[in-house]
Amino acid sequence: MNNQLSPISWQALLKKSIVWGIWLFFLAIVQTSFFSVLRVFGAVPDLVLPAVIVIAVYDRERMGTIAGIMGGFFADALGGSGISLLPISYMICGIAVALLAYSVLRRDFASWFVGILISLAVNGIFSVVSVFLSHKNASFGFSDLFSRLLVPQFFASLLLSVPVYFLTKAIWSRFFDNREMEG
Amino acid sequence: MSKFLKSRFFIISLLLAIVLVTVPTVLSIMGQGDYVRSALGVVATPFRYVFTSVAESIDGFVSYFGEFDRINAENRILKDKIAELENKISAAEAIDEENRWLYGYLGLKREHIDYEFEAARVVGRESGNYMTVFTLNRGSMHDIEPNMPVVTEDGIVGYVSEVGMNWCKVVTILETASSVGAYVERSGELGLVEGVYELKGSGVCKMSYLPSEADIRVGDVILSSGIGSFYPRGLVIGKVTELVPDEYSRTLEAVVEPAADLSDIRNVMIIRSFTAYTEVDGEDGTEDE
DSSP states (O other): OOOOOOOOOHHHHHHHHHHHHHHHHHHHHHHHHHHHHSOBTTBOOOOHHHHHHHHHHHHHHHHHHHHHHHHHHHHHHHHOOSSOOHHHHHHHHHHHHHHHHHHTSOSSHHHHHHHHHHHHHHHHHHHHHHHHHHTTTSOOOHHHHIIIIIHHHHHHHHHHHHHHHHHHHHHHHHHOOGGGSOO | OHHHHTSHHHHHHHHHHHHHHHHHHHHHHTTOOOHHHHHHHHHHHHHHHHHHHHHHHHHHHHHHHHHHHHHHHHHHHHHHHHHHHHHHHHHHHHHHHHHHHHHHHHHHHHHOTTOEEEEEEEEEEEOSSSOOEEEESOOGGGTOOTTOEEEOSSSEEEEEEEEOSSOEEEEETTSTTOEEEEEETTTOOEEEEEOOHHHHTTTOEEEEEEETTOOOOTTOEEEEOOSSSSSOTTOEEEEEEEEEEETTTTEEEEEEEESSOTTSOOEEEEEEEOEEEETTTEEEEEEEO
């Protein structure tokens, strides 16, 4: 079995990692500062995950993985406390959407939209797990958690994910071209 | 798909992700922060400060309008409440005024049990400078007839000069057409209180036909005598404010200020019937007007 991936320039991978790292870090800052004051539907929208999904859709598994880990780590480092599973959950979302986009779907807005819907749902599950792990002694009703946390977070993130998509695509166009894409 | 999941890259990435999850979590449980997170926090803090400040400014701006709307709505509610309270105060003032008037009316009724009153309200005034002719809201349908005396709890106002179905006009004692048989309460000196054109503007009238040696002083109370006029005996007309001797006719004239405040009169009583005083029967006479 050949476990070697298609060859890619480590220099190009490093360049992409730096650019996307800065962008994801910036989004994590905006998410944890600006939108922690101006909440949408009473929740802080997730700006990092939509960007991770854009990168995964347009730059395949490897960058999807790196972006997922970086994005999760930044979001966790700036906004998380206690137990956080974001690096793992974002990485899983990034890989899954990248694989889906390149095997079943196409590299376009529709694929990204499907990807973001799935990712937000998966991330919601991870949020519930994180909440239960972080607050073992507290008594949570799932319906309460669903209505107060998951639904507002889902729709706030979905709403803000559209501008994030276009901004991330604009950065893509500014720094990279299609020839730099994997595969 | 399986190719990627079995690749060295994926395995390293997965291990890295697990490390990035577990190390901060363990350090957090131990109550310690890791250096990487701290460094990221240091870098992010100035930017977060800027973004938070911008967000707070926007939030403040939005809240201002939200607050403005709330204050505006509250202002409307308060205005409605003020209007409602003003109406209540106005109604209470009217009731208070009516109460005071009825109290006076009751006093007058006690003093003159033979009087049959008809309460009336002033609905119109006719005068260029001074209120000397009033229109009341009572008329023939209330059994009001011309020449009936009109009084307040303070004293005589005038008499009914003209009657409609639901209105009547009252000529006050200040008018030149008015004359009231009167006497000085303290001394019993008789005279006639008349309206004088020259004095009407000052809101006073004149008591004439007093002998020059009459026992009358400034401040004396003048009452109706019940003789030769429409008014029953014993009603207060007013007080003497000035005495004017007439050297040619050897008589005395007194300026009388009406007891009833004719400049601000709202409620009056029309005396529909009373026991008339006659010189033959004295005060016990029972002749109805």
